[in-house]
Amino acid sequence: MLDDQEVRKLLLRTAARDEGAGEAFQRLYELCAPLLLGIAQRILRRRELAEEALHDAFARIWKATERYDPFATQPVAWMATIVRNRAIDIRASHDVSRVDSYQDSGDDPEGSLDRLFDWTENTEEGEDRRRAAQWLRDCLSRLEGAERQALVLSYDRGLSHGELAKHLGKPLGTVKTWVRRGMQNMRACLESCMEVVR
Amino acid sequence: MKLANHPQLDALSGEYIIGTLRGAARRRFERALREEPAAAARLRYWEGIVAPRYSKMIEAKPSMNVWRRLERELGLARYRMPWHQRAGFWKGLAAAATAALVLALAVPFLAPRPSEPQVFQIAQLTGKDSAVQVVAHLSKDGRTLVLHAARPVIAGPAQSYELWLIPAEGGNPLSLAVLGTLDAQLQVPQAHVSRLRRGAKLAVSTEPAGGSPTGAPTGPVILTGEIST
Numbered sequence: 001m002l003d004d005q006e007v008r009k010l011l012l013r014t015a016a017r018d019e020g021a022g023e024a025f026q027r028l029y030e031l032c033a034p035l036l037l038g039i040a041q042r043i044l045r046r047r048e049l050a051e052e053a054l055h056d057a058f059a060r061i062w063k064a065t066e067r068y069d070p071f072a073t074q075p076v077a078w079m080a081t082i083v084r085n086r087a088i089d090i091r092a093s094h095d096v097s098r099v100d101s102y103q104d105s106g107d108d109p110e111g112s113l114d115r116l117f118d119w120t121e122n123t124e125e126g127e128d129r130r131r132a133a134q135w136l137r138d139c140l141s142r143l144e145g146a147e148r149q150a151l152v153l154s155y156d157r158g159l160s161h162g163e164l165a166k167h168l169g170k171p172l173g174t175v176k177t178w179v180r181r182g183m184q185n186m187r188a189c190l191e192s193c194m195e196v197v198r
Numbered sequence: 199m200k201l202a203n204h205p206q207l208d209a210l211s212g213e214y215i216i217g218t219l220r221g222a223a224r225r226r227f228e229r230a231l232r233e234e235p236a237a238a239a240r241l242r243y244w245e246g247i248v249a250p251r252y253s254k255m256i257e258a259k260p261s262m263n264v265w266r267r268l269e270r271e272l273g274l275a276r277y278r279m280p281w282h283q284r285a286g287f288w289k290g291l292a293a294a295a296t297a298a299l300v301l302a303l304a305v306p307f308l309a310p311r312p313s314e315p316q317v318f319q320i321a322q323l324t325g326k327d328s329a330v331q332v333v334a335h336l337s338k339d340g341r342t343l344v345l346h347a348a349r350p351v352i353a354g355p356a357q358s359y360e361l362w363l364i365p366a367e368g369g370n371p372l373s374l375a376v377l378g379t380l381d382a383q384l385q386v387p388q389a390h391v392s393r394l395r396r397g398a399k400l401a402v403s404t405e406p407a408g409g410s411p412t413g414a415p416t417g418p419v420i421l422t423g424e425i426s427t
Contacts, residue, residue: 020279029265080252187208
């Protein structure tokens, strides 16, 4: 499991742009590239495109470390967002969808969730982090099936609204509603979890 | 309207996180994030909550080319510590040191060398390429250093070998000689005679023809060895 603390430290050392920066960035790469490539591959399905996304993401991370605010972001999530966004862009410019059947995820969002995410309790994580993971899982499971499926497919596979509609065989408007409602419900659910804590 | 006050800020953040915010809309959102700290903070707030740990099962091993390309394009070599300062370097000889050696075809040394001084072995220099081994001998008066390579090793036309002394007490490498071949006999510079002692190290790096342009090693280190006697 990637350790946010360790990753944050390496990002800061990289940002220093001193003699240790190259070393730190390499270590960061060694630590995180397998996960980021995995994320890109779920979206792009083709190895060479996923590696392209990985390359672009790390080039961007290298530049972005200079502006990286160590206290603001969970660094692994931050890096994951960068590679996901890049993969989504590459996906849009290549015809990936034709070779992509999504069968292993679309028809089984529950199983897919468990393959994609690690829900096990991690004692090394802070209490907040553990709680947030629990909320996320609970709130996802409380969504309606269609909403959950729409959210998970967008997140996991990087599908656009249009692709989602095609894949699910539903009108675009319906799918958009699922995504929007799913997110509203997630937000309401997560905020009520937080209320209880306060 | 400022994005930070936008009633849909949470919805946009959510769509951004799951990835359905696309194209121009996403670029607009990202631009706003850069310009409006309040909006960026709101996104980070959601990212903090909607940040599942990914399963190890999805991980994949990238091919070496991705890293090599990054290293080249970002010019990472500039941000690395010189090899001789790196921690642990002398224990394990950094794997990065590629043996840029030209193994010459056998060059027979026909004539015996004139006036071989009385020497004793002080160090064995080894590197990544196990075929290349050099034994260093020192004369009794400490003024003459003799290198013997297990196999003849001759520098390519655009390169030289440079022999360095890393003093036992630490500090920067001191150049002892620029060599065209690793079979050599050389006079130790007077200032360094006393430094050729137990605990000091010898190293050979590959340099541009004529030796290091900076006075410090610039090329890969192909051989190192500690003085044992």
